[in-house]
Amino acid sequence: MKRQHRGAPLPDAVRRLLTNTARPGGTAPMKGRPPAPDTWCDIDSDGTVHLFVPKAELGQGSHTLLAQIFADELGADLDKVVVHQPDTDRGFPLGWMTVVGGTTAELMRAPALRAAAAVRDRISRGAVPQPVTIAEPRGLIGASAPRVDLPSKVTGAAVFASDIRLPDMLYGALLLPERHGASLESVSGLDEARRSPGVVHVIADTATGLIAAAAERSHQARAALALLRPRWRGGSEADQDAIEAAIDVRRTPTHLVQNVGNKAMPTDGRRLTAEYRTSMVMAAPAEPPVAVAEVTADRVTVHSSTQNPALVQDAVAKALGRRRRDVRVIVPYVGGSFGRKHGYVGDPAAAAALLAAATGRPVHLAWSRQQDQLNGPKRPPSHHLMEAAIGGGGELLALRHRFAVGDASGGWPTSSQAARATDIDFFSVFGAHLLYRGVPNLRVDYGRVPMPSTVHLGPMRSLSTHPNLFAIESFLDEVAAELGIDPLELRLRHLTNDEHGRRLRRVLEAVAAEADWGTSAPGTAKGIACCAYGRTVTAQIIQVSANDTGAGTLPIVVDEVVAAADGHLVNPAIARSQVEGAVVMGLSWALGERITVRQGQVVETDFDRYAILRADSSPRVRSVLVEGDFWGGGFNEASASPTAAALANAVHALTGNRIRTLPLFPPR
Amino acid sequence: MDVVVNGEPRRFEAGGSGRLLELLREEFGLTGTKFGCESRSCGACTVLIGDRATLACAVEPASVAGGRVTTIEGLADGPAALHVVQQAFLDEQVGQCGWCTPAQVLTAVALLREVADPGVDLIRERLSAVLCRCGTYQRAFAAVTRAAAVLAGQGEAE
Incomplete structure (x- = not known):
């Protein structure tokens, strides 16, 4: 009997977002009226071009890409361009200032080109006397220009929000509950804390649960908080076993995500099934969340380590009872984010502003690492049932992917809100589609598992593409083994001859050629996987060998990752570095990163227990940039995505052991 | 107490309970030294004490009294001469x-x-x-x- 999906199908807007790998040209529509062209730049009498950008530099190289794009169209030399950090006072629509999904270059290229062209025209008409010599476009787009941010980053001169130093500035600290969802009942010890050396102010608000102190130095603020005795009520008591038991697609109502062929799974012929699970992981950016706030009678200024100045502005305005337009948000260099600093929950800006308002002095406030591990967002756990039907002649008749994911949309108040009305956290559906449209029957069903009181879930780099592809692309290898054909051949054979299929074929063939697929040195083995994420397609081949030396804790050594990617290419050198970095994060999630919960509390509160890949286990990464026919998407999310499956496939090829749980080698 | 930081003599009060990391970042304004874990596991606060790479979050300021500390700001011979x-x-x-x-x-x-x-x-x-x-x-x-x-x-x- 044909299975019925119980929920509504995906809304069209969500479906388009998820399946647009073959949509050529242009950019997604940007919300907000384009600002006046000179919002983007001021030009000095010596010809220096001050470029004002709407989006923060999180490490992805976006300020260099925007400088290249703008300077190319303006006809200016890149070394005449000085990039200034995003600032809500500059006049860009707030919606342009959010940094998500590796989309900065893709989304901002057209607006930047239009603005630069307008500025150039005004200069060349003499409408604005400017000292810039206008030249033809310089071929900067597509050039491997050196990054504009690195000179200051190697000397320590680069300013992150953590590094803002204002006159009379105080240092704050927070006391957060150790269990997710706990509320504050009472706090004692306030008098002692307020008398503690260097302390200027202590907030303990049972209505909001905020406990914070501001002092002359940060250790004094922490010492004051250590004197407090808060009583927390409630909060999560979940254990890891209960969380894993809750993530079960067999017990979760599902939505139909993809349906090709529209047939039930054939019942004749052979059938192959496998179950996969993934664990919670974290983005864990190097710089913890931080904000510096300065509050005066008519103005609030916040220097924030954020991807989303609009949400920081909103949170600060609400906390202080001010108007949004009275809150200015500046985003200095961000010490990594990967989705962590999305600005909605777990951001210190509002607390910093409350301390600044209470003391009349600027306040610097950062979360500690332990606080972030305990309270920061986790990528939701997932459960996948894979199924294949194989005909009598050994042909692949049907593929099915049924999966359930913890709901991470509570940490995100934007487009997913519309989708939530239909019980969809659409971040979970990224990467869930079956790419092999040459298979006659494809079906994907998704179930949302709400876990609001258990643990703080949130979106992060590559969203659910990493776990979804772990299941799908691992299973493809299981199917190939069942059919007795080469895993690359199986993939190529089932790609369609449309733009979608051609793009995937190009990256698969490119990576296979670069990695000498089909050959293995003695004692080594290779695994392959591919991915479509947004408008980017990637394929990777990973080579592993046995860990004969016994060094480290892993049974295997990851020798090399070869990654081919077709995305939005502005600067090949930056694209390569993004591919390399994303691969390392994708590997780290796959090898050993795992968050577990005991009695409502995260166990992995430091980097000894939370095993992020270090230099001594880091492989060679070689990248192949495939020239696409149109503007693809960013490289930095797609390239983290197929890595887990390519690794699991390589491990299977080496050891015969098919591991169906992420991480593959959890620390004991 | 005295310490030479990046070639310059500096003075600090004995007896504070902050670590060298905080002294550098908050007292001396040398923010090139970063922070990140408070558990000696991320390495972001690495400085040189003498010639040795050391975690500034794990060092009492008193222990560098009379010594020589180099942070990232003190590595170049001048703005135009990178190490x-x-x-x-x-x-x-x-x-x-x-x-x-x-x-x-x-x-x-x-x-x-x-x-x-x-x-x-x-x-x-x-x-x-x-x-x-x-x-x-x-x-x-x-x-x-x-x-x-x-x-x-x-x-x-x-």
């Missing part, structure tokens, strides 16, 4: 977010002062003290290898 390791990190375009870059650079400087030609295994081992969430490791290996070669060349030229 060989800094130049190598630029040449290899190592950094992304840049948060751990000062620690990577100082770890490499300490290594090259100790071992002129460390080889890739020792480079990998020493750089493992600094977590890089952006995953810039292989570029950092290349930069340290390049810096070692440049320093060897300078040695021969002298």
Whole structure:
């Protein structure tokens, strides 16, 4: 009997977002009226071009890409361009200032080109006397220009929000509950804390649960908080076993995500099934969340380590009872984010502003690492049932992917809100589609598992593409083994001859050629996987060998990752570095990163227990940039995505052991 | 108490309970030294005490009294003259977010002062003290290898 999906199908807007790998040209529509062209730049009498950008530099190289794009169209030399950090006072629509999904270059290229062209025209008409010599476009787009941010980053001169130093500035600290969802009942010890050396102010608000102190130095603020005795009520008591038991697609109502062929799974012929699970992981950016706030009678200024100045502005305005337009948000260099600093929950800006308002002095406030591990967002756990039907002649008749994911949309108040009305956290559906449209029957069903009181879930780099592809692309290898054909051949054979299929074929063939697929040195083995994420397609081949030396804790050594990617290419050198970095994060999630919960509390509160890949286990990464026919998407999310499956496939090829749980080698 | 930081004599009060990290960042305004874990596991706060790479979050200020501390700000001979390791990190375009870059650079400087030609295994081992969430490791290996070669060349030229 044909299975019925119980929920509504995906809304069209969500479906388009998820399946647009073959949509050529242009950019997604940007919300907000384009600002006046000179919002983007001021030009000095010596010809220096001050470029004002709407989006923060999180490490992805976006300020260099925007400088290249703008300077190319303006006809200016890149070394005449000085990039200034995003600032809500500059006049860009707030919606342009959010940094998500590796989309900065893709989304901002057209607006930047239009603005630069307008500025150039005004200069060349003499409408604005400017000292810039206008030249033809310089071929900067597509050039491997050196990054504009690195000179200051190697000397320590680069300013992150953590590094803002204002006159009379105080240092704050927070006391957060150790269990997710706990509320504050009472706090004692306030008098002692307020008398503690260097302390200027202590907030303990049972209505909001905020406990914070501001002092002359940060250790004094922490010492004051250590004197407090808060009583927390409630909060999560979940254990890891209960969380894993809750993530079960067999017990979760599902939505139909993809349906090709529209047939039930054939019942004749052979059938192959496998179950996969993934664990919670974290983005864990190097710089913890931080904000510096300065509050005066008519103005609030916040220097924030954020991807989303609009949400920081909103949170600060609400906390202080001010108007949004009275809150200015500046985003200095961000010490990594990967989705962590999305600005909605777990951001210190509002607390910093409350301390600044209470003391009349600027306040610097950062979360500690332990606080972030305990309270920061986790990528939701997932459960996948894979199924294949194989005909009598050994042909692949049907593929099915049924999966359930913890709901991470509570940490995100934007487009997913519309989708939530239909019980969809659409971040979970990224990467869930079956790419092999040459298979006659494809079906994907998704179930949302709400876990609001258990643990703080949130979106992060590559969203659910990493776990979804772990299941799908691992299973493809299981199917190939069942059919007795080469895993690359199986993939190529089932790609369609449309733009979608051609793009995937190009990256698969490119990576296979670069990695000498089909050959293995003695004692080594290779695994392959591919991915479509947004408008980017990637394929990777990973080579592993046995860990004969016994060094480290892993049974295997990851020798090399070869990654081919077709995305939005502005600067090949930056694209390569993004591919390399994303691969390392994708590997780290796959090898050993795992968050577990005991009695409502995260166990992995430091980097000894939370095993992020270090230099001594880091492989060679070689990248192949495939020239696409149109503007693809960013490289930095797609390239983290197929890595887990390519690794699991390589491990299977080496050891015969098919591991169906992420991480593959959890620390004991 | 007195300490020489980046070649300059500095004075600080004895008896505070903050660590060297806080003294550098909050008292001396040297924010090139970063922070990140408070559990001696991320390496972002690496500075040189004498020639040794040391975690500033784990050091009492009193223990450096009379000593010599070098932070990333004190590595270049001047704004126009980068240290060989800094130049190598630029040449290899190592950094992304840049948060751990000062620690990577100082770890490499300490290594090259100790071992002129460390080889890739020792480079990998020493750089493992600094977590890089952006995953810039292989570029950092290349930069340290390049810096070692440049320093060897300078040695021969002298």
